[in-house]
Amino acid sequence: MKLTLEKYLSWINEFSQKVIDKKDYLSDLDSKIGDGDHGNNLARGVTAVQQMLTAKQPQDLTAALKLTAMALISKVGGAAGPLYGTAFLEMAKTSSQTTELAELLTAATAGLQKRGQAKAGDKTMVDVWLPVTAALKNADLTSTVIEKAVASTKPLVAKRGRASYLGERSIGHLDPGAVSSGYLFEALLVAEDEK
Amino acid sequence: MKLTLEKYLSWINEFSQKVIDKKDYLSDLDSKIGDGDHGNNLARGVTAVQQMLTAKQPQDLTAALKLTAMALISKVGGAAGPLYGTAFLEMAKTSSQTTELAELLTAATAGLQKRGQAKAGDKTMVDVWLPVTAALKNADLTSTVIEKAVASTKPLVAKRGRASYLGERSIGHLDPGAVSSGYLFEALLVAEDEK
Amino acid sequence: MFAKGAEFMKKIINDPKNVVAEMVDGMVRAYPQYVQQIPETFALIRSNQDSMKGKVGVVSGGGSGHEPTHAGFVGQGMLSAAVAGQVFTSPTPDQIYRAIKAVDQGKGVFLVVKNYSGDVMNFDMAKDLAEMDGIKVKSVVVDDDIAVENSLYTQGRRGVAGTVLMHKILGAAADQGASLTELKKIAQAVLPKLKTIAVALSAATVPEVGKPGFELADDQIEYGVGIHSEPGYRREKIKPAKALATELLTKIDHELKLDSNKQYALLVNGMGATPLMEQYIFTHNVLDLLAEENIKPAFVKVGNFMTSLDMAGISITLLELADAAWLKALNYPVETIAW
Amino acid sequence: MFAKGAEFMKKIINDPKNVVAEMVDGMVRAYPQYVQQIPETFALIRSNQDSMKGKVGVVSGGGSGHEPTHAGFVGQGMLSAAVAGQVFTSPTPDQIYRAIKAVDQGKGVFLVVKNYSGDVMNFDMAKDLAEMDGIKVKSVVVDDDIAVENSLYTQGRRGVAGTVLMHKILGAAADQGASLTELKKIAQAVLPKLKTIAVALSAATVPEVGKPGFELADDQIEYGVGIHSEPGYRREKIKPAKALATELLTKIDHELKLDSNKQYALLVNGMGATPLMEQYIFTHNVLDLLAEENIKPAFVKVGNFMTSLDMAGISITLLELADAAWLKALNYPVETIAW
Ligand SMILES: Nc1ncnc2c1ncn2[C@@H]1O[C@H](COP(=O)(O)OP(=O)(O)O)[C@@H](O)[C@H]1O
Ligand SMILES: Nc1ncnc2c1ncn2[C@@H]1O[C@H](COP(=O)(O)OP(=O)(O)O)[C@@H](O)[C@H]1O
């Protein structure tokens, strides 16, 4: 599947809306095993993304991805800011060569892992990005794949991020970054459906 | 009525016991219209008085009164310390001339008023010391006189001490210093009965 | 720390009876370069005693629970000694007397007293004792809290956070060689220009009492409280910081008649449990409101200076800088734990 | 301040979204002699920029809510600039980059980062940006909190109150002309000798969240909490101050192997809502326990330095003074709001 500017804009809009709707829920998840701000951080970020995209009206996909990355990097802060920001920045970079979504996400996930040093099973957003990227490569990304990936973080012991301070006590809670990443990919499915 | 060393010691013991028993109640009264420490302050004081009298074994009334005054002055602090302290110091001074209780208390009350600048009706301990002294002069001090004097502070507006910051809102509460002074004079009646 | 009746007091203490002794011990052992304990008292004197030579001593004190006041302001350029009473209870005359004697260099000693019956009477008795020893003593009774109406027939107004600025100005003057009479004059000039008012979000819990001095509902605040949980003049629902600043500044304006042609010092004071973040936000609002009147304070200080144990709340102090020397005195270098 | 669901947040704020902007504004307007805001950022730089000439810059920062950290330590002899993020949220790379650029004098800039994923990643990105401009940047990631087990496979330990001592030592060295490489060496030498551990009586309430990070029963405390209400290692009934001090010191002893032949610096740090009285009582107990091991710290500081909004609690930091220069650095004069 190729990503177009149009499709990207409806994807990111859908995601922004979802984050704003679920802001409190995401922060609640974060207060269980982190510091309770993930929803607020991300909501601040997507609001900035919306403003930036409206103000700058990017004319191609690369520009739109880059604007998104910059808005996230400069507004989210915390751990999620550099992580989401890096992911979109890597997509932007790659988009000048290819608009194949699977390749964009492969680059994004690699950037994410480089930035945060998290591996599969560390109970972070990486646990969603990795299987989603794999599924996209096989062209079989479905809601079920996403749900399963998000849910997979629940029994894990956190090894990265604030949740890692909890050790064993992080077991039994969803990772907030995994949940918000789940929203990102659900939004992608919605955006695709629309076309 | 003449005050003897023996009678004084049983008076001050009786008072000390009462203050310790009623410590929390006195502090509760003080928290209504003051800062909630009158019981604690006075309990600290009478404990010191007991220690001082036991340690020093005064051989005459003047010495006993002076030791009491010094213990109160150096241990109670707050408003009650200098006030009770001054009262006992004035009794000590006067006791070298006369041991007539009415005269001792007249001196004490005058000292109290000089130290604290309170008049009758200002809702302070003075509202107990004044009528009690008057009754003693007439040799008709009774529990009723004391109770009436203490109760008289309830409807008053406080003009001195911390309660004065409350203005009209001090109405309807007993003055804690008046209540503790009531205990002092009830203790006197008990001590007299014992003889 | 100890359960008391139905109440539970959550404090980092040992025995409530020993809080003052242990606090004083912690302070002098943490900061021997600034303060020393006068043996068998809770009076703390400057470690740098050379700095007092030939100068009038400045002694303050009062109940404990207002830390860093009073001992946090002992040191060169500020107080010579400070006397700590029990929690919220005036120190006793014998201890104040010991402090006076210890700091006197033959030039006399100036006492800074806050206007509470207890403080006034105990400092008076100490003054009598010192004068009997031939020590010259003068004093000022600070009554900067405008929450209560002033009147000749009552106790008058309380002494609160403004006292810290009084300490600073008198301390600087004494360090520069002012005489006892000059200190008295300065104090008398500063006094009517020094106004404070507070708002509380919660009351303090005295360790020996074990429950808060008053109860506020979860959404209630109280304007005009004192530093011992004395009740204030109005209770209402909590409002934004700007509205609180407006209410308190209006009261101060009423007293000082704020004037853009005059200079002011501003002290924003946290009451003990109020985070610095909130204090700075409140300061932002106060400075905005003053700016609307074209007033930009010549001196600003923000922090926990005159606290009330674990009370949450904040006070504003404005000092009209009627004399240019006062601003210099506020900026005068000091060697203390807490200024 | 605003009702949020069933919860009610009693804070002196306006809009929870604006707390950082308003706080920063209050701070720079209250203390223009110490700090200035870099336009359109929440980065505060030294007002006395002359004092930075020819020297390596030292920049710190992190989430807000830890006041007076970080900006309270900006000034000659300590930090060159500090960058404030949202509450408990790392600042963004663009802002950190602005601060680095503003302080660089051609000698490079040293970053003091606390070990949180967010801080580490954002400071890393800022470093990349600055290096692209040809600015030399080195950094230390402080991880003094011994509450969590250290491990290569996890995030590792958090950076907490000990960071303040790191600021002080590096700031003094930079002011005395240390090079970027020398600062890195000092930081690396200090790091393993710097250990902190805390106990909480209550959790902090982030304004935008509106309820405490965790709930403790009326009589419960939690050992080992972080400065963002990260949970600790054990919950139990509140105990006397001495027992708390014993628990925490034992943990530190386990790490540092306290030794009466060595010298130590002690920092007792209040978490925001803990009165100074309690902090001094706790200090008294800590000093007693150390004295039992024949240890008398060569340097002691007590107060609110690395807070966690309105959290009640306290932390102990011990720094083994392995190098005599560190003690001198701790006593080196500074011009800051809060040291
Ligand atoms: N090192 C890391 N690698 C990958 N993801 C991480 C890492 N650290 C944190 N995260 C993700 O970030 C999320 C938390 O984001 P957020 O709450 O916004 O930041 P913070 O932890 O700084 O408050 C976590 O749920 C996790 O998914
Ligand atoms: N100026 C005064 N004259 C006479 N009695 C006073 C005066 N001020 C206070 N009191 C008495 O002292 C009592 C309060 O004592 P206490 O609570 O021990 O001291 P404090 O007010 O310093 O806490 C009041 O109830 C009142 O009876």
Ligand SMILES: [Mg+2]
């Ligand atoms: Mg978070």
Ligand SMILES: [Mg+2]
């Ligand atoms: Mg009282």
Ligand SMILES: [Mg+2]
């Ligand atoms: Mg009292």
Ligand SMILES: [Mg+2]
């Ligand atoms: Mg965060």
